[in-house]
Amino acid sequence: MASLTPPAASGSSGSPGWITTPVEERFLRGALEVERTALGLLPHRLPARARAQCPDGQLAMAEAQPSGVRVVFRTRATAVELDAVRTRTAYRGAPPRPEGLYDLLVDGRLAGQGPVSGGHVLTVDMATGSAERTPGPVGTVRFAGLPDRVKDVEIWLPHNEVTELVALRTDAPVEPVPDRGRRVWLHHGSSISHGSDAASPSTTWPALAASLGGVELVNLGLGGNALLDPFTARTLRDAPADLISVKIGINLVNHDLMRLRAFGPAVHGFLDTVREGHPGTPLLVVSPILCPIHEDTPGPTAPDYSELAEGRLRFRAAGDPAETAAGKLTLRVVREELARIVRERAADDPELHHLDGLDLYGGADFDALPLPDGLHPSPEAHRLVAGRFAARAFAPGGPFGTPQR
Incomplete structure (x- = not known):
């Protein structure tokens, strides 16, 4: 193991004392694959084989936004710099999206936050689906004044910006953090799990729940793309995991993707595939949290521009409640079906569990913490969902409770 004692001053980046360390896969947590680019590393949350099976631009953007991915190392450095190229997404005619943040955690506690400048901008026209990319330069996020002792450092990458990692600089050597023996929690869900409208990458509800549960998170929350895709x-199935959860429903309604006849078999097929690789792993099926616009009204979901002049973009349900009789999905229908499917399968699969999303965020919660855009939880609601998930999933006797030894 390399010494963590600071060396004599050197100047790899033009500043005395800086040490440049290549950003390598051994320093990354939460990515399922990394792509080597001309500048550095691009973390991916879907492997290349899966990406090749669906050319959808929304999916490509979502899986390359590194929700839950962090750069992790041990050091006694008091200053850290990370060079990265971000790709921000802008929607034509809509208010600017919040700037992506990097969260710096020292021994598990938040010690700094900041964005990078520069980078690319992807401007999407929601009416036509077209996108235009404007290139930009490498940016740097810097953290200083860290405690002068050996410590574990985590830099959580922005959950809402595609991030290409270029270089890591510190004023003392770094080394990988030894395996702590913590269980790996693999979670799949929609933009809510991805982190939409969370305050920062370490405060998405899965990140907060993982911290409360003392587990290592691999977040496969894919904005707009929790669609029961076979490649997902x-x-x-193929990713290492000690615990698995799948949050199913809202995106199927958003896209008006399938009818009730197809939904049940698709859920069964999805769970069958996961079980091929994890036959005895605790597997938790989570139904949708409350979303009033789609409780009894099918999709698709459409933008609501009525408050755009005040800088607010909201969403509305564009379906007709009468269409439910013809098999269109609503959140109420999805919850009932998921509960039934899990109940029936659990008779032969004791490690399969169900969690009603209304237990995480329901009617009273909407009254206290309404969905700002009608679809996604606020930062405060992310914390609420995280606490309730942890209390139900990771508590003794819960589906993810610590095994008795």
Whole structure:
């Protein structure tokens, strides 16, 4: 193991004392694959084989936004710099999206936050689906004044910006953090799990729940793309995991993707595939949290521009409640079906569990913490969902409770 004692001053980046360390896969947690680029590393949350099976631009953007991915190392450095190229997404005619943040954690506690400048901008026209990319330069995020002792440092990458890692600089050597023996929690869900409207990458509800549960998170929350895709099921099947959860429903309604006849078999097929690789792993199926616009009204979901002049973009349900009789999905229908499917399968699969999303965020919660855009939880609601998930999943006797030895 390399010494963590600071060396004599050197100047790899033009500043005395800086040490440049290549950003390598051994320093990354939460990515399922990394792509080597001309500048550095691009973390991916779906493997190349899965990405090749769906050319959808929304999926490509979502899986390359590194929700839950962090650069982790041990050091006694008091200053850290990370060079990265970000790709921000802007929606034509809509208010600017919040700037992506990097969260710096020292021994598990938040010690700094900041964005990078520069980078690319992807401007999406929601009416036509077209996108235009404007290139930009490498940016740097810097953290200083860290405690002068050996410590574990985590830099959580922005959950809402594609991030290409270029270089890591510190004023003392770094080394990988030894395996702590913590269980790996693999989670799949929609933009809510991805982190939409969370305050920062370490405060998405899965990140907060993982911290409360003392587990290592691999977040396969894919904005707009929790669609029971077979390639996602195979990704879950093949990824190492001690605990698995799948949050199903809202995106199927958003896209008006399938009818009730197809939904049940698709859920069964998805769970069958996951079970091929994890036959005895605790597997938790989570139904949708409350979303009033789609409780009894099918999709698709459409933008609501009525408050755009005030800088607010909201969403509305564009379906007709009468269409439910013809098999269109609503959140109420999805919850009932998921509960039934898990109940029936659990008779032969004791490690399969169900969690009603209304237990995480329901009617009273909407009254206290409404969904700002009608679809996604606020930062405060992310914390609420995280605490309730941890209390139900990771508590003794819960589906992810610490095994008795």
